[in-house]
Amino acid sequence: NAGVMQNPRHLVRRRGQEARLRCSPMKGHSHVYWYRQLPEEGLKFMVYLQKENIIDESGMPKERFSAEFPKEGPSILRIQQVVRGDSAAYFCASSPLQPTSGGPYEQYFGPGTRLTVT
């Protein structure tokens, strides 16, 4: 069972271009989470998606950022008109279960996409 896959692993964009980051969750997982890690900082929650639904996007900047998880295919994190401050590692995680307050629940993380904006 392959783990969470992210591509590309490294992405270089010039200021003003668009960045598209892809995440394929583990097989059988229908819950996807995106986190961002700025240099020398911990990971910060951005958005939680289920198939065709955005459940919580409270951690995502209101402008230029969007996320989707279509019925078929990977989840996409899209950053329009990138700026230098968007340079970071973007991690995707997935889980098989509906998150509940009790019981076992774990998120499985992908290797990340490192975005560099020049």
Next chain:
Amino acid sequence: KQEVTQIPAALSVPEGENLVLNCSFTDSAIYNLQWFRQDPGKGLTSLLLIQSSQREQTSGRLNASLDKSSGRSTLYIAASQPGDSATYLCAVRSGTYKYIFGTGTRLKVLA
């Protein structure tokens, strides 16, 4: 608002030494706490997950403890090896699905 702090930020020890990494959190109402390892330029490897009802978890040379009432967790690494060199991240599941991460402890084990 939940905040997670890890001390020290960096640690350098000689090979073979036992060491303790610390994680503290401000809101004791957590569902679980997880320790991860992150190698430079790589993703996260889950080390240990402690449910809120548990006090500790062990895996090989690693032991993690959890004291919810005091808002603390420790990761104990026995007989450290150069291969243990990495950044260790602590994350608490605060809220049904959000993980709040600390900024990590960069560990270097010297041969």
